[in-house]
Amino acid sequence: MKAVLALADGKFFYGKALGAIGEVTGEVVFNTSMTGYQEILTDPSYHGEIVTMTYPQIGNYGINPEDVESDRPFLSGFVVKESCSFPSNFRSQMSLDAYLKDHNIVSIEGIDTRALVRHIRTVGAQTGIISSVDTDPESLVKKAQQAPALVGRDLVQEVTCKQPYQAEEGLWTLGSGYARANTQDAVYKVVAYDFGIKRNILRNLTALGCDVTVVPATTTAEEVQALKPDGVFLSNGPGDPEPLLYAQENIRKLLGKVPVFGICLGHQLLAIASGGSTYKLKFGHRGGNQPVLDYQRQQVEITSQNHGFAVDEKSLHDQVKVTHINLNDNTVEGIELLSSPAFSVQYHPEASPGPHDAHYLFERFIDMMNQHKRENNHA
Numbered sequence: 001m002k003a004v005l006a007l008a009d010g011k012f013f014y015g016k017a018l019g020a021i022g023e024v025t026g027e028v029v030f031n032t033s034m035t036g037y038q039e040i041l042t043d044p045s046y047h048g049e050i051v052t053m054t055y056p057q058i059g060n061y062g063i064n065p066e067d068v069e070s071d072r073p074f075l076s077g078f079v080v081k082e083s084c085s086f087p088s089n090f091r092s093q094m095s096l097d098a099y100l101k102d103h104n105i106v107s108i109e110g111i112d113t114r115a116l117v118r119h120i121r122t123v124g125a126q127t128g129i130i131s132s133v134d135t136d137p138e139s140l141v142k143k144a145q146q147a148p149a150l151v152g153r154d155l156v157q158e159v160t161c162k163q164p165y166q167a168e169e170g171l172w173t174l175g176s177g178y179a180r181a182n183t184q185d186a187v188y189k190v191v192a193y194d195f196g197i198k199r200n201i202l203r204n205l206t207a208l209g210c211d212v213t214v215v216p217a218t219t220t221a222e223e224v225q226a227l228k229p230d231g232v233f234l235s236n237g238p239g240d241p242e243p244l245l246y247a248q249e250n251i252r253k254l255l256g257k258v259p260v261f262g263i264c265l266g267h268q269l270l271a272i273a274s275g276g277s278t279y280k281l282k283f284g285h286r287g288g289n290q291p292v293l294d295y296q297r298q299q300v301e302i303t304s305q306n307h308g309f310a311v312d313e314k315s316l317h318d319q320v321k322v323t324h325i326n327l328n329d330n331t332v333e334g335i336e337l338l339s340s341p342a343f344s345v346q347y348h349p350e351a352s353p354g355p356h357d358a359h360y361l362f363e364r365f366i367d368m369m370n371q372h373k374r375e376n377n378h379a
């Protein structure tokens with residue numbers, strides 16, 4: 001069945017319907033990871049986005065129930081050059097097409113994804129539409145122009161949990177699957193703000209001895225403090241960090257009282273809460289091979305990334321130190337506060353999918369909690 005992808009600037013591509021039949025709008029972005037499509041589909045940070053995979057064949061190792069970062073796909077739409085309809089992997093239980101249909105994700109295949117990505121790189125990420133019900137490019141371009149843009153919207157409220165819960169999964173091993181978190185012997189009590197949290201962050205924290213309570217995005221600083229955490233974690237999540245005033249306010253109140261660690265959206269919110277600002281990148285960083293320099297260790301790490309906004313270095317005051325930069329475009333990749341125990345990174349130390357070079361950051365959070373505990377016991 002025919003499908004069309006159209007962009008707000010008038011560019012369009014004819015392709016074939018994949019997944020659900022229907023029509024969907026979102027910001028059209030691209031991800032350069034060669035594998036890890038299940039983790040990408042289920043990363044809540046992609047909510048509101050139509051994700052194009054640059055790798056030419058997607059779905060070749062099928063879909064299994066384990067490689068997920070949340071309980072369902074959150075992205076608006078999915079674009080691939082070729083979707084593999086005969087997956088080959090001992091863990092596979094269904095095809096990509098069947099999975100996208102099951103979760104009602106309107107997708108398209110068979111378009112020239114290289115041409116699309118080159119266009120996005122030239123003109124910048126923008127709103128687009130995939131449709132298999134209306135295939136008139138002119139009408140679709142109009143609909144794309146009328147669709148809400150990503151900037152200025154609070155998408156976090158659409159993906160955050162409704163109620164607090166305890167993280168129960170540990171790390172995955174072949175043959176045994178996910179370990180169960182050993183909360184009884186946990187040494188650190190962590191409260192994790194769920195702005196759209198990826199499960200592998202929680203798995204990494206529980207594996208290092210944290211008992212993690214995940215709380216909804218609007219939980220107040222007072223409610224968090226009532227749980228007496230040793231540390232607070234600020235998660236990744238979708239959309240623009242600037243309109244999330246409630247989160248910025250709560251983080252501001254927690255700073256100096258408890259160690260804070262943020263990833264991606266959590267990093268952007270920490271920067272804003274400490275006086276900085278963010279801006280939209282031309283087409284973002286999404287993929288598994290972004291080089292980052294850690295000033296402190298004087299080491300380059302290859303990182304997993306997924307973001308369209310970035311912290312403005314010029315907006316940061318002298319109590320905020322830039323700890324990491326992206327070696328492709330020199331954008332801010334990590335910060336540390338000098339006045340309170342808090343740090344954050346723009347990229348994904350939990351990988352899933354991607355390289356594991358940055359795992360040391362979870363250990364840094366543990367060290368920070370240890371030091372804070374020691375100092376408080378002496379006080």
Ligand SMILES: NC(=O)CC[C@H](N)C(=O)O
Binds near residue numbers: 045238264306307310
């Ligand atoms: N993965 C994330 O947390 C993304 C953060 C934010 N939504 C951005 O696009 O920049």
